[in-house]
Amino acid sequence: MKNYGGVLLALVGLVILFSFLSPNFLNANNILTVFSQVSIIAILAFGMTFVLMIGEIDLSVGSILALCGLVLGVMLYSGFNEWIAIAATLLTGALAGLFNGIVSARFSIPTFIVTVATMGIFRGIGYAVTDAKPIQIDNPVILFIGNQKLFGVLPVPVLIVFFLLILFHVILAKTTFGRRAKMMGGNRLAAEYAGVNTKTMKMKIFVVSGIAAAISGILMASRLYSAQPNAAGGYELDAIAAAVLGGTSLTGGYGTVLGTFIGALIMGVINNGMNLIGMPYFYQQIVKGLIIIIAVYIDVRNKQRMLGK
Amino acid sequence: MKGIHKEFPGVVALDGVDLKLEEGKVLALLGENGAGKSTLMKILSGSYQPDGGDIYLYGKKVEIKNVNHARSLGISIIYQELSLSPNMTVAENIFAMREPARFGLINDKELNRQAKTLLDELEIDISPSKPVNELSISNQQLVEIAKALSMQPKIIIMDEPTSALSSKETELLFKIIRKLKHKGNSVIYISHRMEEIFEISDSISVLRDGKYIGTVETANTDPDELIVMMVGREMNQFYPQKEFTFVKDEKLLEVKNYTKKGYYHDVNLFVRPGEILGLYGLMGSGRTEIARGIFGMLKKDSGQMFIRGREVHVDSSISAIKHKIAFVTEDRKHEGLVLTASVYENVTFANLHKVLNAIKLISHKKEADITKEHVDHLRIKTPNIYQMVNNLSGGNQQKIVLSKWFEIEPEILILDEPTRGIDIGAKYEIYKLMIDLAKKGVGIILISSELPEVLNMSDRLLIVKDRRIVTELDPKRTTPEEIMMHITGRRGES
Structure with missing residues (x-):
């Protein structure tokens, strides 16, 4: 746990701060609300953790999220069974990620550039297909995913997040895929010599990120009762901030899914707390921007400390 | 001070x-x-x-x-x-x-x-x-x-x-x-x-x-x-004695007419089980490129490779590892190690399959056991196996690279400047390891720019110049002068 000391302390500190500032902050209901609100960013950030881990970046996740929501909406509207629609949505996310990965790996274009481009492309496809109009969602199964509580207490999104937390954690920490991703982020050339196909790895990593965005897309569509073509604008930055706050290195080679989750919770607590104390939206933006700077500063400092400077 | x-x-x-x-x-x-x-x-x-x-x-x-x-x-x-x-x-x-x-x-x-x-x-x-x-x-x-x-x-x-x-x-x-x-x-x-x-x-x-x-x-x-x-102790010899030249008279690895234009040309060489084949040449002579070629990292344009007489195709590090070829690269910081990762992560990196449990997940216990074995065996000086390798000295880092390649149980081991920048004590240990491996039938290709090293450690010596192998010498008989003559190209004949 000592790896998480800093972020956990920050989280606890924020919780204490807001519980003094707002009497409503520390009740069970609000805490579950925070978890639910955090779920979408957290899942995006899980995928982002893999991407950052290999020293890449994925700025298109917000657009993939929106596109996937629309695919879900269109499928349901066209009368497909909800499970087929979910499968198609996940596939869309995977293909979008694969596209990012292939373009970058095959043509040796930095992922920063590729995903800035596809951020526009995926968003544009969504607008084009739906004529920029939202699609209403009334499928009971889909609505259940985002809005219901199991046994009347546990919100389903929270359960999904915890399930994915464990799943992604195991993939990153316990599979050859996860280990190779970490090592590749630490030193790509050494990974190649050790028998890692770094191009294939990059594609797979972006598929993971795409699928994570698709799951977030389903959750969001459910919570909003609709698929919005302009959904999740700027979420990519929140996801990156959550991962970096949680100790994932921006330059690759280090990070944990659990840390990312704590990072996402910090973002969620700050959002929720600022709302509860009635801070105007614009000021919230400023605070969030400052947090990103702090997170990156922590990353830089950690790196220097690790390398003994 | x-x-x-x-x-x-x-x-x-x-x-x-x-x-x-x-x-x-x-x-x-x-x-x-x-x-x-x-x-x-x-x-x-x-x-x-x-x-x-x-x-x-x-x-x-x-x-x-x-x-x-x-x-x-x-x-x-x-x-x-x-x-x-x-x-x-x-x-x-x-x-x-x-x-x-x-x-x-x-x-x-x-x-x-x-x-x-x-x-x-x-x-x-x-x-x-x-x-x-x-x-x-x-x-x-x-x-x-x-x-x-x-x-x-x-x-x-x-x-x-x-x-x-x-x-x-x-x-x-x-x-x-x-x-x-x-x-x-x-x-x-x-x-x-x-x-x-x-x-x-x-x-x-x-x-x-x-x-x-x-x-x-x-x-x-x-x-x-x-x-x-x-x-802090006496060192009688710089180089340990290797008392055999090979353990079996067959061609373990053989490459014929290996060529990649601009990198290496018409390379022919073979190594027997238990043999140490020296590859000597100046910096930029193409010796490292030849090694990369054999390892599949610098893919050949033409030529053939045989392992125990059977033709194999090595076109990437992945297939090289599959054929049990290990490559300890010259530049351990950039090609050999993930400096920000721990000792154990580096040791198990090239053969992660070995540390998987029944449900195909990495077993930390297996990783730790294997790593501790190497740490003891090679006397790697590290506070623990979780230490980041960046904090270790050059000799210990090199031993970690070696451990990593030992994990694939190599039959052919290419060592490119294995003792560069390491101290005398660690050098001697690495030489001894080479001989131990040779005894077990591993064929070793030793690339070095230290003349005493190749002369003392190799059983046969190839001279590399202008991206080609120019001659083969007997390291027991040749002299530094003869070698310098070959690499500077001031030969009387031909």
Whole structure:
């Protein structure tokens, strides 16, 4: 746990701060609300953790999220069974990620550039297909995913997040895929010599990120009762901030899914707390921007400390 | 420097070290990797602050605050790793931050003129207007030296200055050092190469494990005494004896007409089980490219490869590993290790399948057990297996690279400069490991630019020149002169 000391302390500190500032902050209901609100960013950030881990970046996740929501909406509207629609949505996310990965790996274009481009492309496809109009969602199964509580207490999104937390954690920490991703982020050339196909790895990593965005897309569509073509604008930055706050290195080679989750919770607590104390939206933006700077500063400092400077 | 003390998290790097440098003298600093030489020099040149001890300059106590402060005190350091900006010209690099300028604009003409004067004075034949990335590594090293000297320092620290230099350039460097001495400047010279130390230094200070062992006059000592001081025990031989040439008379690995245009041409070689095949050539001769070719990292255009007589196709590191070919690369920091990862993660990296449990997940227990085995067997000095490899010394890092490749249970092991930059004790251990592996039937290809190493360790020796194998020699019979003749191309016949 000592790896998480800093972020956990920050989280606890924020919780204490807001519980003094707002009497409503520390009740069970609000805490579950925070978890639910955090779920979408957290899942995006899980995928982002893999991407950052290999020293890449994925700025298109917000657009993939929106596109996937629309695919879900269109499928349901066209009368497909909800499970087929979910499968198609996940596939869309995977293909979008694969596209990012292939373009970058095959043509040796930095992922920063590729995903800035596809951020526009995926968003544009969504607008084009739906004529920029939202699609209403009334499928009971889909609505259940985002809005219901199991046994009347546990919100389903929270359960999904915890399930994915464990799943992604195991993939990153316990599979050859996860280990190779970490090592590749630490030193790509050494990974190649050790028998890692770094191009294939990059594609797979972006598929993971795409699928994570698709799951977030389903959750969001459910919570909003609709698929919005302009959904999740700027979420990519929140996801990156959550991962970096949680100790994932921006330059690759280090990070944990659990840390990312704590990072996402910090973002969620700050959002929720600022709302509860009635801070105007614009000021919230400023605070969030400052947090990103702090997170990156922590990353830089950690790196220097690790390398003994 | 008196009683210098420095600690890093978990390690005492320097423990009460004294150092005395006289005016107009060359002091060699000797010690195994991790003995604290570099740390001591970084303190003297202002990069690190000591946790204890004092520094006196001309009898006056000084506190060196940072690198610039050290420079203004007349202390200049030439690092082992190059610190030049690759896209800038030689002159721009030499006078970086001190360019002659008018109204804030750099006067290029004046800059080049000053650089030319300096280079001429040092007898370095490099054009000042050439971008540094167009120079060879050895010329870059010379520029680095010129840069340090351009600051007119009184004390010059040279950390392994010759590791990238040829013998001719080393001679030039020595000439420069002698000139500096003559002018009353003092030099601290760090090197692993005994011959150099005996040639250039006036006295020698030895460090071991962060402690000051002693100082001797160069004229009154010999290598054996120094080695005892460095390692703390007697070393009878530099090279262990290999009592067989191969364990089975068959061609374990054979490549025929291997060619990749511009990298290696028409390479034919074979290695038997238990045999050590030496590959000797100068830097840039193509020896490393041949190794990369065999390992599939620099894919051939044409040619064939056979393992035990059966043709195989190795077109990537993945297929090389599948055919049990291991490649300990020359540059362990960039190609061999993930410096930010732990010891155990590096050890198990090339064969993760070995540490999977029944449900195909990484078993940490297996990883830890395997790693501890290597740590014990190879005597890797690390506080624990979770240590980041960046914090370990060169010799220990190299042992980790070796452990990683041992994990694939190689049948063919390519070693590219396996002992570069490691201390004598670790070198000997690595030689012994090579022989142990050979005994088990591993075929070893040893690439090295240290002539004594290839002559003593290999059973057959191939000479590489101009990206080709030019001849095969018997290392037991040949002489350094004969080899130099082949690599310089001054052959009477053909």
